[in-house]
Amino acid sequence: MVQFPEQFRWGTGTYSYQVEGAAHEDGRGESIWDRFCATPGTIVNNESGLVACDHYHRYAEDIALLKQLGVQMYHFSIAWPRIMPTGRGPVNQLGLDFYDRLVDALLEAGIEPFATLYHWDLPQALQDELGGWANRETAYAFAEYVDVVTKHFGSRIHNWLTLNEPAVTAFEGHEIGIHAPGARDVRLAWQTTHHFLLAHGLAVPIIRANGDEKTRVGITLNFTQLDPVSDTPEDVAATRFMDGKMHRWFLDPIFRGAYPADVVKHLGDYVPKTETGDAEIIARPLDFLGANYYTRSVIKHDPTAFSEYPSVDVEGVEHTEMDWEVYPRGIYNMLTRLHREYAVPRIYLVENGAAFADAVNPDDTVDDPRRIAYLREHLLQVHTAIAEGVPLAGYSVWALLDNFEWSEGYRMRFGIVYVDYPTQKRIMKASGHWYQKVIASNTVH
Numbered sequence: 001m002v003q004f005p006e007q008f009r010w011g012t013g014t015y016s017y018q019v020e021g022a023a024h025e026d027g028r029g030e031s032i033w034d035r036f037c038a039t040p041g042t043i044v045n046n047e048s049g050l051v052a053c054d055h056y057h058r059y060a061e062d063i064a065l066l067k068q069l070g071v072q073m074y075h076f077s078i079a080w081p082r083i084m085p086t087g088r089g090p091v092n093q094l095g096l097d098f099y100d101r102l103v104d105a106l107l108e109a110g111i112e113p114f115a116t117l118y119h120w121d122l123p124q125a126l127q128d129e130l131g132g133w134a135n136r137e138t139a140y141a142f143a144e145y146v147d148v149v150t151k152h153f154g155s156r157i158h159n160w161l162t163l164n165e166p167a168v169t170a171f172e173g174h175e176i177g178i179h180a181p182g183a184r185d186v187r188l189a190w191q192t193t194h195h196f197l198l199a200h201g202l203a204v205p206i207i208r209a210n211g212d213e214k215t216r217v218g219i220t221l222n223f224t225q226l227d228p229v230s231d232t233p234e235d236v237a238a239t240r241f242m243d244g245k246m247h248r249w250f251l252d253p254i255f256r257g258a259y260p261a262d263v264v265k266h267l268g269d270y271v272p273k274t275e276t277g278d279a280e281i282i283a284r285p286l287d288f289l290g291a292n293y294y295t296r297s298v299i300k301h302d303p304t305a306f307s308e309y310p311s312v313d314v315e316g317v318e319h320t321e322m323d324w325e326v327y328p329r330g331i332y333n334m335l336t337r338l339h340r341e342y343a344v345p346r347i348y349l350v351e352n353g354a355a356f357a358d359a360v361n362p363d364d365t366v367d368d369p370r371r372i373a374y375l376r377e378h379l380l381q382v383h384t385a386i387a388e389g390v391p392l393a394g395y396s397v398w399a400l401l402d403n404f405e406w407s408e409g410y411r412m413r414f415g416i417v418y419v420d421y422p423t424q425k426r427i428m429k430a431s432g433h434w435y436q437k438v439i440a441s442n443t444v445h
């Protein structure tokens, strides 16, 4: 049994496009994910976030679940297309009104809102007019949106995350093409990474200016344990590059003020175009780093590869429904590395969780022992990291609800609460009841 620190905060989360639904309601504009999902063949079963978990209408019921869990914080994202339907200019009051209802209900429930300003749902109009994140202008449009939102919520929301996982939306959305907007252009993908980081840096002073003495700003980056399939120089170099691409390309400009030299060298003339002053904007000091961890990837050299090296499947070890290896030690490695190499002032573990094939029993219960085991093993590693001095202030399980898992649609269930989509009925899974006890006792058995 391990005891977590007195002030340690427990949470969970959802994100706008994955749970809200109400895609055409109350003035919401089209997002690139609406457009992507409308393209046949992009999403399993051609599913979309049009309805999702109907959280837009059921948020009060979902906040009651948060209260039942006893969480102290709740991660959610604000949908840019609800606030500025065309991405710039006119503000949609009904969009602000929804998040007013959500935030006020959270505060009423004594739950700290942790708001992410961008979780991949770019207004489609900016994709059409500017080319989306390929265009530097989109970073400035993001800054305008951030100004509107933080002016409105700055006295009630004190914990802000600018972007969620820019690496994933940059590369899966613009290089691999399995995420919106579905581009497959290596040069463009790397250029978007710079515009995401610029958008982040532009947002930081705006959030502070529109906040108060309690305002804290961060960004959420995703981390995967990366190991070479062998200790040959080629496999080791391929792994080092992928660590650069997925981790250091974002950590270094934010916390060290420059892109990692080894990656810049590798990219050659594929390196993103930047402007004088960008580095200083991107490196503006943060109050905390949000970190997501799920799994390990074992990397193999490939002589034909340039920007993406393949991973190999590890036999004989547990995998989740996403075919992600269960590798708890990786969360310890990630946390201690951030502390050792980047001296991050404070860290929140924003997402950690697993998709398993959950099913409802005849008595309306859901047994998910594998998720309980996954969470327990990762939390024990988290505790070890904290005991070694990592400034981890809180942990949030992904996710509160089963939800729209991007290109996988609804077949992947990450929730500690089961969602029966045809009826929208919520059922707390065994892992939810287990997490409730963890929070109440602040211990993991």
Ligand SMILES: N=[N+]=NCCCCNC(=O)[C@@H]1[C@H]2[C@H](O)[C@@H](O)[C@H](O)[C@@H](CO)[C@@H]12
Binding pocket: 015, 018, 164, 165, 168, 222, 224, 292, 294, 295, 296, 297, 324, 351, 398, 405, 406, 414
């Ligand atoms: N091999 N392998 N790779 C593991 C790499 C994981 C990268 N994907 C994420 O972290 C996404 C993050 C997202 O915020 C959320 O919106 C998604 O629902 C979860 C679950 O997918 C995670």
